[in-house]
Amino acid sequence: xxxxxxxxPSFTSAMExxxxxxxxxxxxxxxxxxxxxxxxxxxxxxxxxEDSYRKTIVLDGRSLVVYILDTAGSDQFSYLRDQYLKKGxxxxxxxxxxxxxxxxxxxxxxxxxxxxxxxxxxDGVTVLVVGNKxxxxxxxxxxxxxxxxxxxxxxxxxxxxxxxxxDNVREAFxxxxxxxxxxxxxxxxxxxxxCTLL
Amino acid sequence: MAAQSSSRSSGFRSQARRPTTIxxxxxxxxxxxxxxTSMRSFSMGTALRPGASSAATAMAAxxxxxxxxxxxxxxxxxxxxxxxxxxxxxxYDHFVESWGPVAVAKWEAMAGKERxxxxxxxxxxxxxxxxxxxxxxxxDGGYNPLSLGELMSDDELSAVFSNVTVxxxxxxxxxxxxxxxxxxxxxxxxxxxxxxxxxAPNILVYSIYANDYPSGSALFASVVAERPGxxxxxxxxxxxxxxxxxxxxxxxxxxxxxxYPLLIREIRKASRSAxxxxxAALLDTAYEAxxxxxxxxxxxxxxxxxxxxxxxxxxxxxxxxVASLELERRLAEKRYVHHGVLDKITSVAKGSYQTxxxxxxxxxxxxxxxxxxxxxxxxxxxxxxxxxxxxRNVLVNDVPDRTDAHAEMEHMFSVAxxxxxxxxxxxxxxxxxxxxxxxxxxxxxxxxxxxxxxFANRKDExxxxxxxxxxxxxxxxxxxxxxxxLEGATESQAGTSKK
Numbered sequence: 194x195x196x197x198x199x200x201x202p203s204f205t206s207a208m209e210x211x212x213x214x215x216x217x218x219x220x221x222x223x224x225x226x227x228x229x230x231x232x233x234x235x236x237x238x239x240x241x242x243e244d245s246y247r248k249t250i251v252l253d254g255r256s257l258v259v260y261i262l263d264t265a266g267s268d269q270f271s272y273l274r275d276q277y278l279k280k281g282x283x284x285x286x287x288x289x290x291x292x293x294x295x296x297x298x299x300x301x302x303x304x305x306x307x308x309x310x311x312x313x314x315x316d317g318v319t320v321l322v323v324g325n326k327x328x329x330x331x332x333x334x335x336x337x338x339x340x341x342x343x344x345x346x347x348x349x350x351x352x353x354x355x356x357x358x359x360d361n362v363r364e365a366f367x368x369x370x371x372x373x374x375x376x377x378x379x380x381x382x383x384x385x386x387x388c389t390l391l
Numbered sequence: 392m393a394a395q396s397s398s399r400s401s402g403f404r405s406q407a408r409r410p411t412t413i414x415x416x417x418x419x420x421x422x423x424x425x426x427x428t429s430m431r432s433f434s435m436g437t438a439l440r441p442g443a444s445s446a447a448t449a450m451a452a453x454x455x456x457x458x459x460x461x462x463x464x465x466x467x468x469x470x471x472x473x474x475x476x477x478x479x480x481x482x483y484d485h486f487v488e489s490w491g492p493v494a495v496a497k498w499e500a501m502a503g504k505e506r507x508x509x510x511x512x513x514x515x516x517x518x519x520x521x522x523x524x525x526x527x528x529x530x531d532g533g534y535n536p537l538s539l540g541e542l543m544s545d546d547e548l549s550a551v552f553s554n555v556t557v558x559x560x561x562x563x564x565x566x567x568x569x570x571x572x573x574x575x576x577x578x579x580x581x582x583x584x585x586x587x588x589x590x591a592p593n594i595l596v597y598s599i600y601a602n603d604y605p606s607g608s609a610l611f612a613s614v615v616a617e618r619p620g621x622x623x624x625x626x627x628x629x630x631x632x633x634x635x636x637x638x639x640x641x642x643x644x645x646x647x648x649x650x651y652p653l654l655i656r657e658i659r660k661a662s663r664s665a666x667x668x669x670x671a672a673l674l675d676t677a678y679e680a681x682x683x684x685x686x687x688x689x690x691x692x693x694x695x696x697x698x699x700x701x702x703x704x705x706x707x708x709x710x711x712x713v714a715s716l717e718l719e720r721r722l723a724e725k726r727y728v729h730h731g732v733l734d735k736i737t738s739v740a741k742g743s744y745q746t747x748x749x750x751x752x753x754x755x756x757x758x759x760x761x762x763x764x765x766x767x768x769x770x771x772x773x774x775x776x777x778x779x780x781x782x783r784n785v786l787v788n789d790v791p792d793r794t795d796a797h798a799e800m801e802h803m804f805s806v807a808x809x810x811x812x813x814x815x816x817x818x819x820x821x822x823x824x825x826x827x828x829x830x831x832x833x834x835x836x837x838x839x840x841x842x843x844x845x846f847a848n849r850k851d852e853x854x855x856x857x858x859x860x861x862x863x864x865x866x867x868x869x870x871x872x873x874x875x876x877l878e879g880a881t882e883s884q885a886g887t888s889k890k
Contacts, residue, residue: 209638264649266649266651266653270686270689273649303820337784
């Protein structure tokens with residue numbers, strides 16, 4: 194009965210890594226996800242080509258199944274947003290370097306994440322704050338120092354990306370995935386596990 | 392506790408779900424083609440991508456729809472036919488690649504805005520078809536094998552799959568009408584505003600799915616972990632981990648419903664010309680309608696979560712507490728707002744305090760102490776009633792942090808109940824702020840509704856007096872004054888009598 198009331202993270206299968214890309218509207222969540230998954234940037238036409246991706250990646254010699262959730266559209270519906278916050282093992286919180294307001298909105302997301310996890314600290318969850326649209330240098334409203342300071346204040350790592358040029362996109366995703374794997378209490382290299390099975 | 396939690400799922404949810412299960416059972420097999428077969432036919436559609444997407448082939452394909460076949464069945468019959476076959480093709484490349492050269496040439500000759508409009512509509516239709524396939528995969532790849540193999544009970548199935556079959560039927564119909572209507576005459580769409588506006592109210596059905604999803608998903612994870620048969624049943628066709636993909640697919644409906652406003656906004660952006668004025672107006676209506684429905688789904692989710700919390704809290708209260716507060720009877724009319732453990736300071740000078748659980752309903756603040764030696768944070772610790780106060784009798788004030796000898800005396804606020812001051816301490820500034828916000832809100836909402844009620848009760852009285860005023864010439868201001876006095880008196884009376 195208590196299990197039903199448990200609103201903590203629901204860990205699916207041990208080696209699957211669920212990563213949610215979240216953030217305010219129009220910061221490039223979908224573009225980042227698409228860029229990471231397909232390697233191309235969709236110009237002039239933003240929304241959401243796909244909802245979610247499951248891909249097998251090799252990271253540091255380990256093969257992992259990564260499930261990437263694009264949460265676009267859920268931003269203004271806080272109680273729907275919960276679903277992702279409870280499900281993710283790791284998060285990329287995206288804001289736009291060209292919109293100061295989007296940086297400030299991240300506070301809400303982090304606060305809600307803490308609430309969902311019923312924890313004041315973000316221990317056990319990997320969170321990366323990403324300033325996207327780094328290519329639009331002439332429209333920049335947030336400096337790297339400010340972005341970094343915000344991330345530090347929230348207790349997260351920081352990176353700047355450009356979904357358009359692809360700069361740092363892969364690195365951002367891999368940083369979070371690595372963080373999740375390292376955080377996992379009983380993480381074993383899957384290759385070893387498979388050997389035992391075979 | 393068990394009885395309470397099942398009564399929670401009665402009412403709106405199970406009433407709505409009952410027919411769902413029936414639909415699922417009667418339609419399974421005949422209505423829903425197996426997901427994997429249809430997937431194959433979709434990719435076949437891609438492979439046999441026709442060079443020309445002429446209007447003629449589109450027309451030829453239409454009768455299949457008119458026969459009442461589902462999208463995917465029609466696609467299986469006509470895997471390579473015209474724009475329909477094309478838009479059914481599952482692919483993630485740029486959309487142009489899925490159109491034949493003739494269509495692409497036409498499209499390239501269009502003005503920039505119209506091109507964007509066509510891509511946007513195309514995305515709506517294509518992703519809608521993709522979504523229908525996802526739903527179908529959930530049913531064929533998950534619901535059906537688990538239900539037929541009797542690997543999960545009916546209750547478990549309906550907890551995990553919720554009303555996914557209703558969603559499937561609803562969206563299959565919508566996708567099919569999108570295809571037939573939108574691409575009726577040519578590979579290019581005239582408009583989708585009317586269809587979207589018509590469809591919007593259906594989104595409310597998602598309330599059920601959104602409420603069931605978190606616990607359903609958790610239940611499924613535990614079932615997969617505990618029953619090897621489940622994993623086996625789901626790993627057919629060389630998909631080594633069907634259970635895992637099903638687990639990830641279950642979130643699709645949540646993702647999809649949030650996408651409509653985005654998709655509509657994009658189409659709307661490209662529909663700004665004079666000849667599209669009607670379409671633009673319909674798109675605006677659709678956008679509003681979808682957003683409104685999603686707000687409602689969100690609100691339902693909030694209400695359901697609060698109700699669950701309230702039921703859980705009441706479950707922890709000792710029998711005498713529940714009885715003395717008449718909570719069981721009154722819970723239905725109460726709205727749970729917030730709860731948490733706070734320190735009740737007994738002496739600021741000494742820094743002594745008692746730890747209490749505070750539960751705030753819209754009209755009532757109640758506090759409890761732990762029964763026995765358990766911690767209040769622990770969900771198994773029973774709650775023993777201390778005191779309660781109607782929120783409108785509660786005065787809330789900030790208490791400044793003390794920086795002198797008492798390093799720990801921070802994040803405090805005071806709650807005055809009928810002249811007695813309680814000083815409470817929160818574990819951190821955020822928690823304190825949340826409490827203050829909720830308490831203020833509960834007090835003011837209560838006040839407003841109270842006024843409304845008392846006003847309604849005495850409406851007739853007003854009318855009579857109004858007539859009298861005209862007759863006797865008493866000033867309006869004097870009457871308002873009198874009213875205020877009366878209202879204050881009745882309110883404080885009601886407060887004391889309730890207590």
